[in-house]
Amino acid sequence: xxxxxxxxxxxxxxxxxxxxxxxxxSQRRINWRYAFAVGSYHLLALLALLPWFFxxxxxxxxxxxxxxxxxxxxxxxxxxxxxHRSFSCPLWLEHSFAIIAxxxxxxxxxxxxxxxxxxxHRADDRADPHSPLVNLFWSYIxxxxxxxxxxxxxxxxxxxxxxxxxxxxxxxxxxxxxxxTLAQSLVYFAAGFVIELALGGTxxxxxxxxxxxxxxxxxxxxxxxxxxxxxxxxFPHLFGYRNYExxxxxxxxxxxxxxxxxxxxxxxxxxxxxxxxxxxxWWEIDLTYLLLRLLVLLxxxxxxxxxxxxxxxxx
Numbered sequence: 001x002x003x004x005x006x007x008x009x010x011x012x013x014x015x016x017x018x019x020x021x022x023x024x025x026s027q028r029r030i031n032w033r034y035a036f037a038v039g040s041y042h043l044l045a046l047l048a049l050l051p052w053f054f055x056x057x058x059x060x061x062x063x064x065x066x067x068x069x070x071x072x073x074x075x076x077x078x079x080x081x082x083x084h085r086s087f088s089c090p091l092w093l094e095h096s097f098a099i100i101a102x103x104x105x106x107x108x109x110x111x112x113x114x115x116x117x118x119x120x121h122r123a124d125d126r127a128d129p130h131s132p133l134v135n136l137f138w139s140y141i142x143x144x145x146x147x148x149x150x151x152x153x154x155x156x157x158x159x160x161x162x163x164x165x166x167x168x169x170x171x172x173x174x175x176x177x178x179x180x181t182l183a184q185s186l187v188y189f190a191a192g193f194v195i196e197l198a199l200g201g202t203x204x205x206x207x208x209x210x211x212x213x214x215x216x217x218x219x220x221x222x223x224x225x226x227x228x229x230x231x232x233x234x235f236p237h238l239f240g241y242r243n244y245e246x247x248x249x250x251x252x253x254x255x256x257x258x259x260x261x262x263x264x265x266x267x268x269x270x271x272x273x274x275x276x277x278x279x280x281x282w283w284e285i286d287l288t289y290l291l292l293r294l295l296v297l298l299x300x301x302x303x304x305x306x307x308x309x310x311x312x313x314x315x
Contacts, residue, residue, distance in 0.1 A: 019133040026148035034144045037105060038226070047215055047222045053170050055209055058216030061188075065221035068226050069286075071261040073101030075288040079263070082109055082164060083116045086276035087292060088303040095169050102185045103218075104225045107176050110164040120273055121160075121206035124237060125246035130276030131248065132237045139234035189214040231256050236266030243280055244271035252284065268307070275307045 021027070047053050077097035080086045098109050106112055115129055124131045129148060132139035150156065153174075157165050164170050173180070192210035201209065240251030250270035257278075259266030265278035265286065279286040295301035 011141045017125070018135065019128075019131055020130060021134060021146075022127055022148055022150060023139075024151070025146050027146060031145055031147050031149035031308045032240065038141070038144065039106070041219055041223055041226075044215070044219045048220050052208060053211035053212050053215045055216070057192075057209075058122060058212035061213060061217035062221045062224065065217060066224050066228065067261065069100055069104050069221065070225040071076060071288050071291060072097060073104050074225065074229055075261055076261055076291060078106070078112045078277055080117065080288065080292070083113045084274050084305075086274050086305045087301050089295065089301045093295075093300055098170070099180065101171060102177055102180050103222075103230075105181055106220050106226070106229060108173050109170050110157050110161040110174065111151075111153065113164050114160040115151055117160040118156065120270070123246075123250065123270060128195060130233050132234045136234060136238065139237065140230045142157075185214055185218050187263070188217045218268075230261050232260040232263040232266070236264050240264075240267070242267045244268070254284075257284065262288040272307050274305050276304045280307065 011188045012205060026162075029065040044247075078101045081089070081097070082095060083110075084300070087158055095277070101109065101112075119128055119130065122128045124133050127150065129151060130139045130143040134216075135142075196206035196209040197203070216310070227253035235256050236251050236253040237249050238251070240253035242251055244267055246267065247275065248270055250267040252267045253264045262278050265280070265284050268278045268280050268284065269275070276292055277286055279283070279289060279290040292304065
């Protein structure tokens with residue numbers, strides 16, 4: 001067995017016992033804000049089963065939106081730009097990407113960044129806010145539904161997101177986040193309504209088309225992006241292979257990498273979190289990094305941080 005194999009076996013043995021819930025979590029304190037949002041969006045998404053809400057344009061918007069909002073908003077902006085500062089770009093573009101990310105309804109930039117940086121600081125230890133070593137359900141979604149005092153804004157922001165909250169734009173988002181998410185619903189519905197009328201449709205047809213764009217382009221897309229993010233938080237800390245010895249249980253999972261546009265190469269990421277690329281071998285395709293490469297070609301990104309650990313191939 002090689003060195004990484006020995007280290008991997010040691011990590012598995014060390015992590016054999018399940019972790020208790022983080023100290024700041026109480027099973028009696030439900031986070032009703034998250035519970036209501038997750039529950040209501042999933043219930044609304046069931047309307048997609050009704051033929052009246054379907055349109056090919058709406059379905060296409062949902063599919064395209066998973067990449068645009070998930071890869072550009074969450075992966076590129078929240079994760080690689082704001083959390084790890086793995087590249088630089090114009091401030092107007094950073095803020096534009098941040099608005100796209102807010103539309104994914106995964107909380108504000110400062111809250112997301114603070115949670116993610118805490119995860120890296122204490123990965124797969126008890127303080128990790130969503131380690132699957134508690135259990136898989138906890139890591140996937142359960143951690144959202146219980147209050148965690150370690151994630152309260154005053155505490156988490158001061159320790160893990162001070163650079164984010166210093167920007168007045170991100171402070172404004174803290175107050176405006178609900179209005180931004182509501183505005184995107186209005187934009188999708190109004191666009192569909194107006195386009196159908198402009199094409200000669202009746203008011204009833206315009207209402208149906210606008211509703212289909214809202215349901216598929218906003219609600220269904222949001223639910224899909226959530227599950228993509230939750231897959232990236234959970235499965236790659238349990239299943240897959242390891243290129244590097246790390247102090248956590250992170251793994252590279254090809255299926256999750258496909259679903260998450262490159263975030264599933266999780267062991268690579270935890271070994272070198274400040275790298276803008278999660279790819280180390282030619283087969284480890286990182287679509288989010290390819291998007292960043294396009295921005296570089298357009299002159300809209302620079303100071304791109306590449307892997308510092310040995311074994312980086314094809315980046």
